[in-house]
Amino acid sequence: GINAEYGASRRLTNVKNDTTQALSETKAVVEERMTNVKNDTVDEFEYLTQKTGEKLVEAMSSVEKVKDDMAEKAVHVKDTTVDALSAAKDKTVEGLTQAKDKTIEVLSNAKDVTVDTVFACCRGNTSKARRSQKRNCSDSWSSS
Numbered sequence: 001g002i003n004a005e006y007g008a009s010r011r012l013t014n015v016k017n018d019t020t021q022a023l024s025e026t027k028a029v030v031e032e033r034m035t036n037v038k039n040d041t042v043d044e045f046e047y048l049t050q051k052t053g054e055k056l057v058e059a060m061s062s063v064e065k066v067k068d069d070m071a072e073k074a075v076h077v078k079d080t081t082v083d084a085l086s087a088a089k090d091k092t093v094e095g096l097t098q099a100k101d102k103t104i105e106v107l108s109n110a111k112d113v114t115v116d117t118v119f120a121c122c123r124g125n126t127s128k129a130r131r132s133q134k135r136n137c138s139d140s141w142s143s144s
Helices: 002-122 128-143
Strands: none
Touching: none
16 A cells, blocks of 8 residues: 555656656757757858848949949040040131131132233233233123
């Protein structure tokens, strides 16, 4: 009786103590592993956040560089266009000035020839050459 009860009770107590100890050890291992996983996750998240931030900074830098390049090219295009238009204006002014000068020269020569012809026709010179000139003048005046 009593020894058997005592032996059974003792064995139950040992099983309970062993189970409690095993659960305690298991809990400690699980807690340690969970802490490690949590720390690893936090570290990984911080690493990824840092890398993402670096990539964003790089991307923004690239965007700024492209923007600066475009602005630089736009200024160059504007300068080139202004230069081309200025040169075209200068050539046009030069061409118009030459055309004006040539027109004045042609008109001046035409005026001189016309005045000379009118004077030659209208002068009372009786030489044969002048009469011939006069007749030519009369013909040309009457034909016009």
